[in-house]
Amino acid sequence: MASGSAQLIASPQRIAVEVVRQHVEQAAFLWAQRDTWSLEDPPDEAVIAEIGQRLEINLDGLRIAGSAAWPFVDRQLADFPDKGEFFVAGWMAIEQEDAKRVDSTIEAARQAGERRGLVGAFSWHKPQKIGKLVRDWLGAHDALLRYLGVAACVAHGVDPKRLLERLVRDPDSDTRALSLRLAGKLKRTDLAQEMEAAMQAEDDAVRLWAGWALTELGSGDLARAALRKAATAGTPGALAALRAAVKAGPEKEVRVWLGGLMKSQATAPLAVRGIGMLGDRSVLGWLVQQMSQPTLAIAAVAAFLELFPEARGETKLFSSDPADAGTAFVEHFGDDLVTLAIAEKVEIWWRDQNLMQA
Template identity: 60%
Template sequence: MGRANLNVTLRPPIVGDVVRQHVEQAAFLWAQRDTLMVTDLPDLKAVAGIDKRLEANLDALRIAGSASWPFVLAAYEDFPQKGELFLFTWLAIEQADERRIAEAVELGRRFEDAHGVVGALTWHKPQTIGPLVRDWIGGHDAFQRFLGVSACMGHKVDPKQMLARLIRDPEMRVRSVALRLAGTLKRTDLVTEIAICLDDVDEPPRLWASWALTELGSGDLAIAGLRKVAVAGGPDAMTALRAAIKAAPDQDVRAWLGELLKSPETAPLAVRASGMLGDRTLLHWLIRQMRVPALAVAAGTAFLELFPEAREDGRLFSVETLLLGQAFADHFDDDPPFLPVADNVKDWAKQRNLLD
């Protein structure tokens, strides 16, 4: 008898319960990551920790290969949310499965922002998604154009001469992302086209046109619009606030913030903005604001922006009303968010000679 051929690649056995756990964990971790990244002043160290855990789970699904699909499909069917959409799209691209990629695009149309699809495109390397993006970004399908320009934004890839056309796209979401991309890439050659978008019929493109002009050194054209969006307090308020501060001279910014402080409705915005000034001498003033329940959230975030190293000290923030005081218990109905403990922050600052 001849010797048996031992040159065989053995595939590791697939344990369904284990694959299911990896699917659930990957979807949950990416959704958690996405939520963290859109908060005001995200904790990038925490995000980096999530990324490592997420990649470990994705590696397990790479090993499982096509055996992952029944669990990914079941997860999306049971809970069709952004994390599950991310995983569906990621696996389709990972396996270069054209049919599944097309399904992911159709599923993404059901979401206003399609974060799951965009997140998967961003997670993959540019060379992996390049053929898809090139096909989508110049196509007739508005949603695919949105995905294409969003992928460029996620990877900071310049679509060159096509970007001017995308800024004028009929689809509002395409225009918005294209304007953001132009500012991110410092496309000064597009200033004229961007300035025209200050009169866009839709607010999101107007905001991103204002933001882009600020990034390109022409923010004086956009200050009024940025301040209006910031004060309105919508989902883009912090983006507008940061751009408004960057767009104007420091003296003008401080005068504007002083006016905002005079009103209880806009005072929290002014306190939050103080952290964007880069002025650490404001610490003593910020500690005083931490003692005011209505301003404490804004004061705490401003403090962390000026002193990011303070994140390492777990004593500086708390949800315990015994530490925060009765005024906070009353203001937040005994359920305060994570707030700065003013006395602890003061002690922390004194130990580091920051209040001299």
């Protein structure tokens, strides 16, 4: 009888431990998945929101588990020092207001060269929760801490006031670029001269975000040439540069520029994507033609979804199997995982929409 009672007592404990472990693993997986979806072009906000709801359920489990979750968090971070695992460790440290844990997690991220998960962790908490930490970081001697502080401000749209005057001149190029992005997002017209000066910086990202910020202030003419150059450079910020270049206008001139990009096989996908950023839905017939060309198909899908977000729910219009689009697509994409729009189905769908509206 004693043995049976012990088993009954031990069993719930084992189940509880397993549940906590699953919450830790699921939280890391879901945040990483959500972050990856946010990088899609254009992102599917409905999917991102759904993943966020599932993530919150697991974070609630970690709130209940409290310090009992740390052994699993530590083990997971040691085994897989990736963005999702850093998100969980950073989120837990802030949630429990454990300064030592915050510091150790930041140091681990520094060693791993992984910042995205930490930024996500601090961004997930409300500004009031991280306010004191962010203020300390913005004035820190450590470049990584300053970067994290600015990143938190970008995520929450918080204006660091006079501190931003110094941060847009920060000696660390990553922090400076992000600070310029924040200044543009906040429409800090008082920093326009700093943005113009940053257009002469050696670092590509600093120049890009300075131009982007000027465009947000309505001064895109000062950055137009630099943004167009950045858009065609193939750097990680090329898409942001393209969007800023399109926004900088004027529209007639932008269309001429995009038309020129269409003449080169190397830049034609950028032109197709840029057309989708103009907001002109009358170009759908032209986009359908581009969907039929393997080299332009991905850009055409992105442009289509930006112009017609309501089409996301029409799963019959899309396929992840290149064979559905034709042998040329199979030869071009091989085994790559891609989402293609079936041109003929898109054309029929749009004709039906017009008939319904009529």
